[in-house]
Amino acid sequence: GAGVSQSPRYKVAKRGQDVALRCDPISGHVSLFWYQQALGQGPEFLTYFQNEAQLDKSGLPSDRFFAERPEGSVSTLKIQRTQQEDSAVYLCASVSIGGPGGLETQYFGPGTRLLVL
Amino acid sequence: AQTVTQSQPEMSVQEAETVTLSCTYDTSESDYYLFWYKQPPSRQMILVIRQEAYKQQNATENRFSVNFQKAAKSFSLKISDSQLGDAAMYFCALERYGGSQGNLIFGKGTKLSVKP
Numbered sequence: 300g301a302g303v304s305q306s307p308r309y310k311v312a313k314r315g316q317d318v319a320l321r322c323d324p325i326s327g328h329v330s331l332f333w334y335q336q337a338l339g340q341g342p343e344f345l346t347y348f349q350n351e352a353q354l355d356k357s358g359l360p361s362d363r364f365f366a367e368r369p370e371g372s373v374s375t376l377k378i379q380r381t382q383q384e385d386s387a388v389y390l391c392a393s394v395s396i397g398g399p400g401g402l403e404t405q406y407f408g409p410g411t412r413l414l415v416l
Numbered sequence: 417a418q419t420v421t422q423s424q425p426e427m428s429v430q431e432a433e434t435v436t437l438s439c440t441y442d443t444s445e446s447d448y449y450l451f452w453y454k455q456p457p458s459r460q461m462i463l464v465i466r467q468e469a470y471k472q473q474n475a476t477e478n479r480f481s482v483n484f485q486k487a488a489k490s491f492s493l494k495i496s497d498s499q500l501g502d503a504a505m506y507f508c509a510l511e512r513y514g515g516s517q518g519n520l521i522f523g524k525g526t527k528l529s530v531k532p
Contacts, residue, residue: 303460332519341420341507341522342461355519390461392520405511405520407453407461 301325303393303408311414312381320376320411324393331374332405333366334390342390348374381415388412418443420510422523429498430531436483437493437526439508445469449511450484450491451520456504464506467491495528503530 304323312318324331330349334342335358344358350371359366363381368374378385392405419442429435441450452464467475467484474482479499483492495502505527509520 334520339524341509341524342520343522344519347519358519404451404463404466406463409460 303391303406305389305391305408305411307411308409309412309414311416313416314382316381317377317379318381318413320378320389320413322374322376322391322393322408324372324374324391325395325406326372328393328395328406329371330394331368332392332394333374333376334392335360336388336390336410338387345376345389378413381413383415386413386415418445418510418521420508420521420523422508422526424526425524426527426529428529428531429495429502431500432497434494434496435498435528437495437506437508437528439491439493439523441489441491441508441510441521443489443510450482451509451511452480452482452491452493453507453509453522454502454504455507455525461507465493498530500530500532503528 306321310318332347333345335345336342346359346366347355348368351368363379365377388410390410391408394405421440423438448469450467453461454464455461465475465477465480467482474484479496481494505525507525508523511520
C-alpha cells in the first residue's frame with residue numbers, strides 16, 4: 300500500500316475487555332515498531348519486529364500486552380483485561396532498509412485511539 | 417539511558433516569519449540519527465528532517481533546517497517563512513545508528529501555533 304494503515308482508528312472498551320489493534324505496514328518493510336502515545340506526550344516504544352521475529356519487547360508495560368506478526372507483514376497488538384491507564388493512541392511504524400542515501404526512516408500509521416471506560 | 421528533552425511546550429510564530437524549536441539529547445552512542453517529526457492535530461506523524469550524527473553539515477529540507485551541535489548535544493529546528501500549515505506538534509527523536517534495530521526516543525513535543 301501507499302502507507303502504513305491501522306485499524307480500527309478509534310476503539311472504546313469497557314474496563315476488563317480484551318482489544319486487538321491491527322497494523323498493515325508498507326509493503327516490503329522488514330521492520331515494524333509499536334509505540335504508545337499518552338495524551339500530551341511523545342510516543343514511547345513498546346515492541347519491535349524484524350520480519351516475524353519479535354526482537355525487542357522491553358517496552359511492553361505489562362504481561363497484559365502481547366504483539367505478534369506471524370507472517371512478517373501484518374501485526375496485531377493485543378491488550379487483555381484493559382484498564383483505564385491503557386487509554387492512549389497506539390502508533391505503528393514500519394521501516395525501509397537501504398532507502399535513499401542508505402538512511403532508514405520510520406513511517407508512521409495514523410494510530411488507533413483507545414479509550415478505556 | 418538515552419533521553420530527549422524539548423524545553424518549549426508551546427511556541428507561536430507569525431505567518432511568514434522564522435521560528436526555532438529547541439531540542440537537547442543525551443546518549444552514550446557515537447553514531448546515531450536525529451529526527452524532527454511533525455504531528456498535525458488528529459493526523460499521523462510525518463518526518464520533517466533527519467540528521468546523521470557523523471555528518472557535520474546541517475541538514476536542510478526546503479524551509480526546514482537544523483542546527484546540530486554534537487558536542488553540546490543540541491539539535492534545534494528552524495522553520496523559515498512559516499505557513500499556516502506548519503501548525504502542529506513537533507517531536508524531536510533520537511535513534512541509535514543501525515536504525516532498524518533501534519527504536520526512537522521521543523521528546524515530549526512542542527506545540528507550534530502560526531498566527532495569520
